[in-house]
Amino acid sequence: MSRTRRLTAARLGPRDVLHVGSAGLRSRPVRVVLSALGIAIGIATMIAVVGISASSQAQLLRQLDALGTNMLVAKPGEGMFSGQEVKLPKDAVGMVGRIAGVEKAAGTGDLTSSVRRSEKIPEAETGGIAVKAATEGLLEVLRGGLASGTWLNAATGRYPSVVLGHVAAERLGITEPGRQVWIDDRYFTVIGVLDPLPLAPEIERSALVGWAGAERLLRFDGHPTTVYERSTDASVEDVQQLLAPTIDPQNPQNVSVGDPSSALKAKAATEGAFSTLLLGLGGIALLVGGVGVANTMIISVLERRHEIGLRRSLGATRGQIRIQFVTESLMLSGLGGLAGVGLGGAATGVYASTGGLPWVVPLWAVGGGFAATLAIGTVAGLYPAVRASRLSPTLALATA
Amino acid sequence: MTTTSAMTTSPLPTPGGTPTAGATATPVVRLRGVTKEYAGGVRALDGVDLTIGEGELLGIVGPSGSGKSTLLHIVGTLDRPSAGTVEIAGYDIASLSDRRLSALRARRIGFVFQAFHLVPGVGALENVAEGLLYSGLPRARRREMAAEALARVGLGDRMKHRPHELSGGQRQRVAIARAVVGEPALLLADEPTGALDSASGEAVMTLLHELNAEGATIAVITHDTEIAGRLPRQVRIRDGRVVADTSLASGEVGVTGAPGAPDASGDGKGAA
Ligand SMILES: Nc1ncnc2c1ncn2[C@@H]1O[C@H](COP(=O)(O)OP(=O)(O)O)[C@@H](O)[C@H]1O
Ligand SMILES: [Mg+2]
Numbered sequence: 114m115s116r117t118r119r120l121t122a123a124r125l126g127p128r129d130v131l132h133v134g135s136a137g138l139r140s141r142p143v144r145v146v147l148s149a150l151g152i153a154i155g156i157a158t159m160i161a162v163v164g165i166s167a168s169s170q171a172q173l174l175r176q177l178d179a180l181g182t183n184m185l186v187a188k189p190g191e192g193m194f195s196g197q198e199v200k201l202p203k204d205a206v207g208m209v210g211r212i213a214g215v216e217k218a219a220g221t222g223d224l225t226s227s228v229r230r231s232e233k234i235p236e237a238e239t240g241g242i243a244v245k246a247a248t249e250g251l252l253e254v255l256r257g258g259l260a261s262g263t264w265l266n267a268a269t270g271r272y273p274s275v276v277l278g279h280v281a282a283e284r285l286g287i288t289e290p291g292r293q294v295w296i297d298d299r300y301f302t303v304i305g306v307l308d309p310l311p312l313a314p315e316i317e318r319s320a321l322v323g324w325a326g327a328e329r330l331l332r333f334d335g336h337p338t339t340v341y342e343r344s345t346d347a348s349v350e351d352v353q354q355l356l357a358p359t360i361d362p363q364n365p366q367n368v369s370v371g372d373p374s375s376a377l378k379a380k381a382a383t384e385g386a387f388s389t390l391l392l393g394l395g396g397i398a399l400l401v402g403g404v405g406v407a408n409t410m411i412i413s414v415l416e417r418r419h420e421i422g423l424r425r426s427l428g429a430t431r432g433q434i435r436i437q438f439v440t441e442s443l444m445l446s447g448l449g450g451l452a453g454v455g456l457g458g459a460a461t462g463v464y465a466s467t468g469g470l471p472w473v474v475p476l477w478a479v480g481g482g483f484a485a486t487l488a489i490g491t492v493a494g495l496y497p498a499v500r501a502s503r504l505s506p507t508l509a510l511a512t513a
Numbered sequence: 514m515t516t517t518s519a520m521t522t523s524p525l526p527t528p529g530g531t532p533t534a535g536a537t538a539t540p541v542v543r544l545r546g547v548t549k550e551y552a553g554g555v556r557a558l559d560g561v562d563l564t565i566g567e568g569e570l571l572g573i574v575g576p577s578g579s580g581k582s583t584l585l586h587i588v589g590t591l592d593r594p595s596a597g598t599v600e601i602a603g604y605d606i607a608s609l610s611d612r613r614l615s616a617l618r619a620r621r622i623g624f625v626f627q628a629f630h631l632v633p634g635v636g637a638l639e640n641v642a643e644g645l646l647y648s649g650l651p652r653a654r655r656r657e658m659a660a661e662a663l664a665r666v667g668l669g670d671r672m673k674h675r676p677h678e679l680s681g682g683q684r685q686r687v688a689i690a691r692a693v694v695g696e697p698a699l700l701l702a703d704e705p706t707g708a709l710d711s712a713s714g715e716a717v718m719t720l721l722h723e724l725n726a727e728g729a730t731i732a733v734i735t736h737d738t739e740i741a742g743r744l745p746r747q748v749r750i751r752d753g754r755v756v757a758d759t760s761l762a763s764g765e766v767g768v769t770g771a772p773g774a775p776d777a778s779g780d781g782k783g784a785a
Binding site for chain 1: 542545586591595604609611612613615616617618619620621624626627628630633634635643644646647648649652691
């Protein structure tokens with residue numbers, strides 16, 4: 114009969130903690146949805162903001178990967194004296210092609226001609242479309258593709274045939290080859306339309322005529338105005354150094370060299386830097402959501418006075434009452450967080466699929482958003498939980 | 514059927530948290546000079562001495578506001594007295610922290626309330642199992658014991674019924690099952706029939722009598738004199754004082770020989 118055992122309160126197992134913590138939620142599903150909504154909106158906003166910018170960035174990086182970062186462009190620089198027209202030598206493309214490391218070179222030459230849908234349209238209405246002579250290798254150097262038709266070759270390049278960049282084709286209202294356009298004083302047949310060329314937007318807005326045809330039909334002087342080259346990835350830097358002195362050994366300063374992919378890289382970086390304003394809005398929604406959860410918890414404690422008294426009479430310690438309500442608050446905000454991650458992810462998915470972007474939701478954003486919810490749940494639940502645990506059991510049980 | 518009546522000799526004092534060992538008949542409850550004053554100067558209990566032995570079934574009777582519930586709360590360790598000593602199952606509760614008191618309630622005390630206090634929306638079995646939640650027993654065992662307790666109170670066929678699907682009398686029997694599922698040393702019931710019609714109340718009282726016959730120690734608050742009359746022992750309370758206790762020689766009320774007990778015999782309202 115001897116009972117020398119000291120009294121120790123038993124601990125609740127994790128499953129029991131979940132059980133008591135979810136009891137209040139199960140009995141009031143509508144309230145759960147409404148009070149978790151604020152958190153869900155906040156998290157969804159943040160996930161969507163981060164996800165959309167990450168998706169756009171991923172798209173640009175993917176594009177950059179496909180286009181390569183090993184293309185350089187050489188153009189005539191600013192002349193020594195303003196107004197002085199500097200020309201690249203006629204053989205600039207060939208000279209560049211012979212630089213060690215260069216795999217292929219191509220060139221375009223600007224023409225003063227204008228292109229129109231027909232001779233009836235006044236010459237002033239060019240729609241901002243340039244006419245250029247192009248070497249045969251241009252499409253390959255640009256890694257461009259044809260939306261339809263064929264590219265210029267030695268045969269077609271000699272005759273009045275033209276390939277349109279995709280912006281030029283759009284402006285001229287031409288969707289397929291076979292149509293004719295008016296250049297200078299004669300009709301040229303459209304033999305192809307190009308795909309978009311993110312590395313060479315100037316070509317997108319051009320009508321391209323073969324080198325020989327341009328010299329023969331459009332009084333082209335044969336001097337290229339832009340030289341494009343592709344080199345091996347390892348030799349890009351060396352080639353960059355050599356381009357200007359190779360093209361114009363006497364006045365290398367007359368040649369300016371550019372890297373079109375650097376603009377795309379910079380764009381990718383800015384796309385990745387998501388809008389802090391939108392993120393801030395998401396944060397405010399999250400905060401409001403947290404206040405909503407705290408409010409719900411305070412009401413829950415008030416309403417469940419009897420239950421608290423009952424649990425104390427059944428042997429719950431103050432700590433166990435606290436854990437019950439903090440768990441409830443955590444579940445409430447956690448549910449909001451889960452819904453928010455789902456909503457934000459879905460919003461990103463919809464945006465990505467309509468824009469043809471890859472669907473990217475960074476894991477750190479999901480983890481961070483969820484951690485934020487749990488922190489908010491703890492903070493929101495702590496005060497009500499402490500109040501619940503301090504409630505006098507006798508007062509809690511009193512039926513007033 | 515009571516074999517043990519109130520002990521009048523005081524055993525060894527009990528050190529904190531460790532009950533006295535070896536006593537052959539440690540009373541389940543022993544109050545000495547218990548006073549409870551609420552803020553505002555209301556003296557709900559005024560020098561109460563009360564001893565309840567193992568296996569007793571007693572009624573605490575008295576008019577409304579006389580301090581019955583306050584007494585039950587103090588006996589149930591839900592509240593502490595302003596003065597006096599309270600020993601439950603051999604533990605001096607003044608020496609126990611809130612945590613240890615909770616453990617004491619979890620293992621040794623069962624409560625039945627007038628308002629049932631069942632968890633709404635949850636089946637009878639789960640409501641009864643809730644009575645063991647803080648006992649440290651594994652979940653499967655708790656449910657097993659809960660099913661047995663429900664069967665014991667005659668609701669073996671209502672395991673899944675939720676409170677709103679049960680009659681008042683059935684709800685109170687669920688509450689009683691919850692209170693006794695852990696086989697507590699002491700069952701405390703505050704007006705258990707107060708919210709029931711007379712037939713349901715009758716059934717609840719019969720159940721309490723049966724549980725007592727099986728060995729449970731039970732204290733029932735009631736102001737129904739008919740119900741009280743059928744209980745083996747009655748303790749009558751008025752204005753926070755015990756004015757009659759049928760287990761004591763008539764006329765010797767409230768004074769159980771404890772040294773230094775306050776003079777409680779002066780009110781002249783001796784029992785019949
Ligand atoms: N928490 C409290 N604060 C102040 N006074 C209280 C409190 N609880 C009970 N009382 C008072 O103590 C007295 C006894 O109350 P109670 O024990 O509930 O009586 P009974 O249960 O016999 O009706 C009453 O006068 C009541 O107003
Ligand atoms: Mg009362």
